[in-house]
Amino acid sequence: MRKNSSLPSTEESDLSGFQLFKKLNNEEYARLDYEKECSLYKKGTIVYKEGNRLTGFFCVTRGIFKIYKTGIDGKEQIIRFAKKGNIIAYRSLVSRELACTTAKVIDDAVLCHVPYQTLLYLIRSNWQFSLHMLQIVCQELREANSYITDIAQKSVRERLAEVLLILKNNFDLDNQNTLKISLTREELANIVGTATESVIRLLSEFKQDKLIELQGRRIKIIDIRGLQKVANI
């Protein structure tokens, strides 16, 4: 249920590129390398669900995930995305709680599973690793706090413009200035915290105002300054 059959390439099973593991010595890295397990995940696959017991955390070596919570009437609230170089599922693992978010594949992905015991070993063995973990969580907390302020104080219009800019920064543009991440209107709504129809209406207003161009799910960013202005940044 969890894994897809075929194995990922050796390149995509390699964790040595992760900033988080940079300070490990040979022995520590060897153990991590031995105990990890990498697999492919197809678009649409759910890696873990709210309420699941987690046995380890995952390192993303390819693809994109959305991490969301299920709120009223099953409406998704997207908390963040994860891409190559990020780790997921670590929060509930560290807290020894059941997962309180769901992770779903948006773009075909490769994950390396690192067992809880390995995590604990690394924390015990290498203080620089612990510090790095701490910094990752603190970073995520900063973003969460700033998002709370935005949702609480800004209008839907402002938030949507801001989200487009954030997506641009996180996932870049291709050579045609089009967002490299492809989301449904509903998913956009579930980031911004609004109704799907509102996203649709606002996107076409942005288009009329020459801030973006639309071709189906592809969103082309034309006027960054203009979007910043709308977003009130």
Place this chain on the structure above:
Amino acid sequence: MRKNSSLPSTEESDLSGFQLFKKLNNEEYARLDYEKECSLYKKGTIVYKEGNRLTGFFCVTRGIFKIYKTGIDGKEQIIRFAKKGNIIAYRSLVSRELACTTAKVIDDAVLCHVPYQTLLYLIRSNWQFSLHMLQIVCQELREANSYITDIAQKSVRERLAEVLLILKNNFDLDNQNTLKISLTREELANIVGTATESVIRLLSEFKQDKLIELQGRRIKIIDIRGLQKVANI
């Protein structure tokens, strides 16, 4: 500017009660005890501000703080509260960033300042301390994520009811079922993320519905079940 003159009692300068420091050995605790600095803070005092460079984190041994971010037009968004046993200012410290929140005294307080170097020493020296730090941040992140979902999906009415219940859980009730934390209507609005007038109107509706009673700033919780129902919990 930062400290108030008189020194706190020895009892309020004692950090041995903190869960976070439980796993320290004698030497580690002695160094913490030697390097900490405790002082009194009067209501209204700002401990640190957005943009400040932090030299350490603080342990709260008495009083209540509000931690907030300043949004559009200077409107405060309260992110969380801190009370006895909590630590504050650690997020930006760990990330080596300028503070991105402001901490203000709501109830006369005592803080013990722990220098950055001491924090680093403890992380290097004691992996259990690091793990505990990690767990504290992860806990806060969980709350932040759940708050994002609430603000994004619930109505102001639902959120206000929920906030009252959260305040009840965090700060308890006195023997008359009155919330022990005293907030202005504006502060309540800055937690919920709404206008002051909306809070006022909703509070008097709650009163009419016999969920609460009001005597100035004192809020008496009468019908917990009813509030939970309104809050959609």
Place this chain on the structure above:
DNA sequence: CGAACTGTTGAGAGGCTTCAAGCCTAGTGG
């Protein structure tokens, strides 16, 4: 080729915000 999902547009309703005006309480200074 049809089913299921996604996207679009319109209309109507209502929750909240904003503005404005007045009241109340507490602290201050004459």
Place this chain on the structure above:
DNA sequence: CCACTAGGCTTGAAGCCTCTCAACAGTTCG
């Protein structure tokens, strides 16, 4: 001791932003 001021609290009215419902077009995929 009392008037006075400032800040907090309350209420009303008007209007807008956003949501919901509904109908339909377009797309994708088995």
